[in-house]
Amino acid sequence: MTNEHVSKTNVREQYEYRRKKNAKEMKLQVVTFALMIFLTLIAFMAVGFSEHIPVKFIAPFILLLAIIQVIFQLYYFMHANHKGHELPMFYMYCGAATAFLTILAFCTIVWW
Numbered sequence: 716m717t718n719e720h721v722s723k724t725n726v727r728e729q730y731e732y733r734r735k736k737n738a739k740e741m742k743l744q745v746v747t748f749a750l751m752i753f754l755t756l757i758a759f760m761a762v763g764f765s766e767h768i769p770v771k772f773i774a775p776f777i778l779l780l781a782i783i784q785v786i787f788q789l790y791y792f793m794h795a796n797h798k799g800h801e802l803p804m805f806y807m808y809c810g811a812a813t814a815f816l817t818i819l820a821f822c823t824i825v826w827w
Contacts (some may be wrong), residue, residue: 749793754780 758780761773790796795804 744791747787751784751787754784 758777761768761776763774789804789807794800795807
């Protein structure tokens with residue numbers, strides 16, 4: 716009888732813990748989504764005000780906003796910030812570094 720009571724209490728505590736954890740994660744995802752929408756609106760506004768902003772500034776600015784959004788999507792919507800995702804993230808970082816170095820090398824070769 717005592718084990719049954721402890722088991723029911725333990726199940727209830729686990730349920731409450733998961734519920735709070737899921738609510739916190741959902742709140743974080745909603746905030747991240749709103750931030751991504753805000754970044755998209757900033758990109759549209761940068762293009763909309765292209766007569767006031769130099770074109771050489773707009774393209775790198777939009778690329779920077781795109782990189783920030785990719786990072787948000789990886790970490791919050793694809794749950795890359797959870798435990799157990801270290802190895803796939805290592806491979807993604809290595810791939811991004813390789814792509815960056817390749818583009819840098821090609822740009823260097825073309826410009827010089």
